[in-house]
Amino acid sequence: MQSDFVAAVSHEFRTPLTSMRLITEALEDGRIPDPGRLTDSYHALSRATGRLQRLVDDLLDFRRMESGAVEYRMKVVDAADTVRKVVEEFRKEVEDRGFRLHVHVDGAVRIQADEGALSRALWNLLDNAAKYSGDSHDIDVWLEHGGTQVEVSVKDRGIGIPPEERAQLFDRFYRAENAKRAGIQGTGIGLAMVAQIAAAHGGKISVMSELGRGSTFTMSLPVEHA
Numbered sequence: 001m002q003s004d005f006v007a008a009v010s011h012e013f014r015t016p017l018t019s020m021r022l023i024t025e026a027l028e029d030g031r032i033p034d035p036g037r038l039t040d041s042y043h044a045l046s047r048a049t050g051r052l053q054r055l056v057d058d059l060l061d062f063r064r065m066e067s068g069a070v071e072y073r074m075k076v077v078d079a080a081d082t083v084r085k086v087v088e089e090f091r092k093e094v095e096d097r098g099f100r101l102h103v104h105v106d107g108a109v110r111i112q113a114d115e116g117a118l119s120r121a122l123w124n125l126l127d128n129a130a131k132y133s134g135d136s137h138d139i140d141v142w143l144e145h146g147g148t149q150v151e152v153s154v155k156d157r158g159i160g161i162p163p164e165e166r167a168q169l170f171d172r173f174y175r176a177e178n179a180k181r182a183g184i185q186g187t188g189i190g191l192a193m194v195a196q197i198a199a200a201h202g203g204k205i206s207v208m209s210e211l212g213r214g215s216t217f218t219m220s221l222p223v224e225h226a
Contacts, residue, residue: 005173008187012055016048023048047093054123055187061120062189065196066172072114072200076224079109079118079150083143086119090126099130099137109145110224113201121197122152124190125217129156131184132215145223153218160211169207170195194219 023045032038064070083105091101129139136157144151161169161176168174173188191205194217198205203221 004175005188008175009055009059012187013052016052016055019048020045020052051093058120058124058187058189058193062172062193065193070117070200072117074112074114076110077113077115077118079111079113079145079152079221080105080107080143082113082115082118083122083141083152086122087126087141090123094130097130097137099133099139101126102138102140104140104142106144109143109150111150111201111221112224113221117197117200121194121219122154124194125152125154125219128186128190128217129154129158129215131186132156132158134158136214148222149220150223151218151220153216155214155216157214160213161207161209161215162211166207166209170205191217 023041026032027038027041032041061070084103087101087103091099094101126139126141133139133156138157140153140155142151142153142155144153165176169176170191172192174192175186175188195205198219198221201221203219205217205219207215207217209215
């Protein structure tokens with residue numbers, strides 16, 4: 001498991017680093033004279049840098065979570081506003097790969113949350129959906145609330161998860177066998193982080209899935225007055 005984790009992390013780092021190296025070399029050599037392409041190159045460089053930063057942050061934060069050293073700064077936030085902001089940021093990350101994000105937000109919802117941690121959890125769910133989407137590039141995001149709970153759901157239309165593996169999905173370093181066979185890379189800590197963040201907010205994470213038709217991950221969190 002440790003060997004698989006090191007190999008996965010190395011691959012995840014290599015992808016943005018390769019992009020950064022190629023773009024930097026092209027800029028240094030003056031091979032991008034067109035102003036439009038130059039702007040696109042800077043944007044691509046910024047995205048690759050951001051992805052590398054998030055990978056480092058995930059590893060450091062996961063270590064702190066495992067040791068119980070994370071301090072959550074809770075305050076009243078509008079969950080709908082947070083969802084919209086994270087989705088728009090993620091859209092910039094994946095739109096050049098053809099992904100289409102569909103957002104279904106049901107008005108303002110006040111919750112007690114660490115907005116940074118909540119944003120990280122949603123980003124990991126979106127990133128997970130993009131990785132496992134297969135040939136479909138549609139991702140749906142819902143925010144629904146009623147009574148004492150608010151639910152944030154992310155749905156893909158990808159490869160799905162075998163029933164016998166769903167209970168282990170939120171264990172650290174665990175990766176589904178069909179994902180490994182398909183050559184889909186991942187560190188195995190993203191969903192474990194989501195589970196820990198949801199639990200720290202008094203909530204939980206769950207999954208519904210059908211092989212070949214996709215998966216829906218749902219974070220259930222208490223609303224502010226609960």
